[in-house]
Amino acid sequence: MTQRLAIALLMILSFGASSIADVNLPSYPKGRGEYCVEPTDVMRRDHFEYLMHHRQISVHLGVRSKRHSLVGCVDCHASQADDGTYISVNEPGQFCRSCHVYTAVKIDCFSCHAAVPDAVVKQ
Amino acid sequence: MTNPENKPRRRFLGRTGAGTALLALAPGVRLVDLVLAKDEDEPASDETRWGLLVDANRCTTGCRACVSACEDEHALAKTGRNRLDPQWIRKVELVDESNDRSLSIPLMCQHCEDPPCVEVCPTGASFKRADGMVLVDKHTCIGCRYCMMACPFNARSFVHEEVTGQKSYSPRGKGTVESCTLCVHRVDNDRTPACVESCAVDGHGALAFGDLNDAESTVSKTARSQPHRELRPDLALNTGVRYRGV
Numbered sequence: 001m002t003q004r005l006a007i008a009l010l011m012i013l014s015f016g017a018s019s020i021a022d023v024n025l026p027s028y029p030k031g032r033g034e035y036c037v038e039p040t041d042v043m044r045r046d047h048f049e050y051l052m053h054h055r056q057i058s059v060h061l062g063v064r065s066k067r068h069s070l071v072g073c074v075d076c077h078a079s080q081a082d083d084g085t086y087i088s089v090n091e092p093g094q095f096c097r098s099c100h101v102y103t104a105v106k107i108d109c110f111s112c113h114a115a116v117p118d119a120v121v122k123q
Numbered sequence: 124m125t126n127p128e129n130k131p132r133r134r135f136l137g138r139t140g141a142g143t144a145l146l147a148l149a150p151g152v153r154l155v156d157l158v159l160a161k162d163e164d165e166p167a168s169d170e171t172r173w174g175l176l177v178d179a180n181r182c183t184t185g186c187r188a189c190v191s192a193c194e195d196e197h198a199l200a201k202t203g204r205n206r207l208d209p210q211w212i213r214k215v216e217l218v219d220e221s222n223d224r225s226l227s228i229p230l231m232c233q234h235c236e237d238p239p240c241v242e243v244c245p246t247g248a249s250f251k252r253a254d255g256m257v258l259v260d261k262h263t264c265i266g267c268r269y270c271m272m273a274c275p276f277n278a279r280s281f282v283h284e285e286v287t288g289q290k291s292y293s294p295r296g297k298g299t300v301e302s303c304t305l306c307v308h309r310v311d312n313d314r315t316p317a318c319v320e321s322c323a324v325d326g327h328g329a330l331a332f333g334d335l336n337d338a339e340s341t342v343s344k345t346a347r348s349q350p351h352r353e354l355r356p357d358l359a360l361n362t363g364v365r366y367r368g369v
Contacts, residue, residue: 059260062167062252064311071291112261112296114289 026098029079036076037067044099047073051109070109075117088115161311172255172363173305174335175319176342176351177228179368181329184227187214189330192321193231196306197293202284209280209295211303212318217369226369229318229330232257232278232303233354234363240270240279249300255335255363256305264299271300275355278302305332305363335363 306316333342
């Protein structure tokens with residue numbers, strides 16, 4: 001009995017270890033600027049909370065602060081191709097998509113929202 | 124005393140300053156309309172009611188400057204099938220059969236005070252902002268289109284197909300209803316809607332935009348000096364868009 005348990009435990013451990021080694025951690029281009037609007041670990045865990053809160057106050061109340069807006073995220077995190085054109089943050093390997101693929105969470109934002117900064121901001 | 128977080132005090136001082144600057148001018152002469160810049164983290168206020176005044180005598184048949192400006196501003200791409208194309212502004216041609224007088228007017232969301240679209244919306248997606256703009260929260264819109272049926276002005280469109288190339292300030296997506304936002308993204312930044320700007324650039328000046336609650340705004344002054352009406356007054360919607368010469 002003890003022997004069987006030991007074998008089972010060994011199998012579980014070895015399976016776990018090999019599967020972690022087999023999975024590529026997400027890699028993505030670095031954003032512009034030195035700091036994000038919140039510490040990285042906070043953003044990783046809670047970015048959707050910030051976005052949800054901001055969406056409520058901006059759409060319904062008309063609060064237009066930039067700090068937690070999705071447009072702000074895209075502005076900093078969309079990387080540029082060699083010819084200077086922006087690459088969508090929703091493309092494979094890009095900022096949003098890479099982690100969302102890794103965590104298997106479907107990302108809905110960009111069926112409506114622009115995933116690249118506006119080319120020319122009219123003033 | 125100098126607490127940077129003390130926003131109400133700062134706003135009060137700002138307004139007092141603006142008032143003083145206005146007093147220094149001759150009576151009736153104003154450098155700018157008294158549209159006080161709202162802080163970006165300040166919510167829309169119910170002291171303001173945004174509205175449009177359309178002068179049908181100045182609007183010309185065949186001119187589609189406002190429609191094109193709206194399409195450019197919000198990236199309203201054609202679908203290739205007319206019936207599915209988004210229409211935030213339509214040019215409507217009216218003919219008075221008694222004397223054959225014809226009129227051309229832009230018809231868009233009338234930003235009613237009591238909007239039927241808001242009343243019928245089952246999810247609260249169709250809503251009226253404190254400053255009178257009637258908008259759709261596309262996050263909660265389920266695309267049922269009750270609002271499209273309820274609107275007496277046929278002002279709303281449904282997005283039937285996938286959309287690409289949206290502007291960052293004007294998100295649009297398949298399965299939601301949309302309509303004129305009075306260019307809320309511009310207005311919140313102290314600019315006028317794209318249609319009003321293009322109409323002025325074209326030299327027609329048929330559209331005036333401003334705060335209906337501010338007696339000194341261009342739109343209020345024009346409204347006071349000239350007869351105008353709302354469309355379908357029988358419905359008592361108290362629309363924010365008014366027409367002159369209709």
